Amino acid sequence: MPDPDLRSVFAAARRKRTLFLGGTTLVIALLAGVAVTLGSADLSVAEVYLAVLAGLFPDHFTASDTAMTIVWDYRLHRVLMAIAAGFGLAIAGAVMQGILRNPLASPFTLGISSAAATGASIAIVLGVGVVGGDYLVVGNAFLFALLAAALIYGMARFRGMGAESMILAGIALMYLFSAVTSLLQYVGSSEQVQEVVFWMFGSLGRSDWPKVGIIAAILVVSTLYLVYRAWDLNALAEGDDIAESLGIPVRRSMTIFMLISSLVTASIICFTGTIGFIGLVAPHITRMVVGTDHRFLLPASGLVGALLLLGADSLARTVLAPTILPVGIMTAFLGVPFFIALFLRGRGE
Amino acid sequence: MAGLAVRNLSYRIRDRRILSDISFDAGAPALVGLVGPNGSGKTTLIRCIDGIIRPEGSILLDDTDLSLLPRMEVAKRVAYVPQGIRNNSSATVFDAVLMGRRPHLSWSIGKKDEEEVVRALELLGVEDLAFRQLRTLSGGERQRVMIARALAQESPLLLLDEPTSALDLRNAMEVMELIHRLTVDEGRLAIMAIHDLSLAARYCTGIIVLSGGTIAAQGPPADVLTPEVIAQVYGVDAVIEHRGEIPYIFPIRPVTKA
Numbered sequence: 001m002p003d004p005d006l007r008s009v010f011a012a013a014r015r016k017r018t019l020f021l022g023g024t025t026l027v028i029a030l031l032a033g034v035a036v037t038l039g040s041a042d043l044s045v046a047e048v049y050l051a052v053l054a055g056l057f058p059d060h061f062t063a064s065d066t067a068m069t070i071v072w073d074y075r076l077h078r079v080l081m082a083i084a085a086g087f088g089l090a091i092a093g094a095v096m097q098g099i100l101r102n103p104l105a106s107p108f109t110l111g112i113s114s115a116a117a118t119g120a121s122i123a124i125v126l127g128v129g130v131v132g133g134d135y136l137v138v139g140n141a142f143l144f145a146l147l148a149a150a151l152i153y154g155m156a157r158f159r160g161m162g163a164e165s166m167i168l169a170g171i172a173l174m175y176l177f178s179a180v181t182s183l184l185q186y187v188g189s190s191e192q193v194q195e196v197v198f199w200m201f202g203s204l205g206r207s208d209w210p211k212v213g214i215i216a217a218i219l220v221v222s223t224l225y226l227v228y229r230a231w232d233l234n235a236l237a238e239g240d241d242i243a244e245s246l247g248i249p250v251r252r253s254m255t256i257f258m259l260i261s262s263l264v265t266a267s268i269i270c271f272t273g274t275i276g277f278i279g280l281v282a283p284h285i286t287r288m289v290v291g292t293d294h295r296f297l298l299p300a301s302g303l304v305g306a307l308l309l310l311g312a313d314s315l316a317r318t319v320l321a322p323t324i325l326p327v328g329i330m331t332a333f334l335g336v337p338f339f340i341a342l343f344l345r346g347r348g349e
Numbered sequence: 350m351a352g353l354a355v356r357n358l359s360y361r362i363r364d365r366r367i368l369s370d371i372s373f374d375a376g377a378p379a380l381v382g383l384v385g386p387n388g389s390g391k392t393t394l395i396r397c398i399d400g401i402i403r404p405e406g407s408i409l410l411d412d413t414d415l416s417l418l419p420r421m422e423v424a425k426r427v428a429y430v431p432q433g434i435r436n437n438s439s440a441t442v443f444d445a446v447l448m449g450r451r452p453h454l455s456w457s458i459g460k461k462d463e464e465e466v467v468r469a470l471e472l473l474g475v476e477d478l479a480f481r482q483l484r485t486l487s488g489g490e491r492q493r494v495m496i497a498r499a500l501a502q503e504s505p506l507l508l509l510d511e512p513t514s515a516l517d518l519r520n521a522m523e524v525m526e527l528i529h530r531l532t533v534d535e536g537r538l539a540i541m542a543i544h545d546l547s548l549a550a551r552y553c554t555g556i557i558v559l560s561g562g563t564i565a566a567q568g569p570p571a572d573v574l575t576p577e578v579i580a581q582v583y584g585v586d587a588v589i590e591h592r593g594e595i596p597y598i599f600p601i602r603p604v605t606k607a
Binding site for chain 2: 228234237239242293
């Protein structure tokens, strides 16, 4: 019979995970509630909430037109975008770190983010793109991100590269795409250069309801699928032979997981620009608390990512108000010290 | 009781033959030692038996052809402890052993899964480490955890690749005692690649000597591990002394080529 002692430790570990998931969700909800009240327009907290309620239940609440416009057209979708983008980038990072068994894996180190920047630059500077019109920049960024992922994965498949070589190849690609972006900036006009630079800062300022809808739809489907296959991710994280021996078709699973994490990343950064760091750090922070079981690690990483990005964006909107700082800058300012502190504490134990 | 029958197994990578015409039988309880020089095909044979790579020929376990089964069914029948386990995993011992339940699991963990994990941890004497991270363990502890995972898999056939190669004298003997107990005393069947001939002679019930991808000799340790076989396969002069049933092997020098 199992040790009653060991049993109670299991139960405690399970409680801790549930508590962490519940706690983070609650903090996100509260922070989102505060974040919608932030801004330069002179609205009271009560007016803001009345406008939110009026939008949701128009029969029961009414708010002034100004309040309705500011909250629904400017603030609310930005807050939701921060949550969705943070969630998605973190989940994509967690999957990449898991299947490549490398703590350095993230959309950034695999060259996906800088490929997106190159795609965007081509659209901005040369005006060339696969999709025209309003989605010229977005379409290019999306396609280039997927192209980088396909290149890395193609090399891995055909030359039988291991995880470490994939990350090395990713970093090499990152330099290559950065060079192309620099070249484009060199030949571009000053307005174009400014636009490229702004794109690369990463910002939630370009969000709107349709974009939030697209990202949310992709996230719901991919998160459910990934959590459903969490055991396979757990096994892959332990090594190819072990996973194969435990009954998991390794190559096919790797392809699917790479595809999904790249798709999630691409669909987010094509709208927001490069937001680094979340995908790298959120899974690490989460792993320190909830452990390596992807059934909990994935949703918890997503929530931590959402919290980080929402927190960073809220700060970016307030520290130099009315100037709004690009969120990409803020995530690094906020995240790096936090991460290093956590890391050093973990080492010390 | 599990019975393994390997028939005419060959494996090649492009034009290079790694294994040719391997045939042998093994029935539980037994601990079969696969010995042979580096590159003789020990690991490849083990990976073939587990279906990680697909050889020609047939591998029957209890009269079922393993190559015809879906991966998940093979995983219920064959457990594998690879060599050189990664040592930077931050998974806890509990989670690592729980992974062995993967072939039996739906999404959530049942009472039985938890109990099997605890049972395996206790059998290997690592229950106190349950919530330590793998990367904080010593080599001997980690090897025990990996064997515990294979046991939690509850498969009739156990494959081990060099379970003692990274261990010191005492840990190596303890792990071998343990594997011996789990197989010979408790009725399991295990195939184990092993470099140390003395350990193999002492603990295995049968030995298969691989040389250049073919079987050079097979049988009980005392019959197989002779000075002639060791000279022929390893190119080493050796003296063998018997204490009771057990041959002890003393390597003397590399054979000088005439």
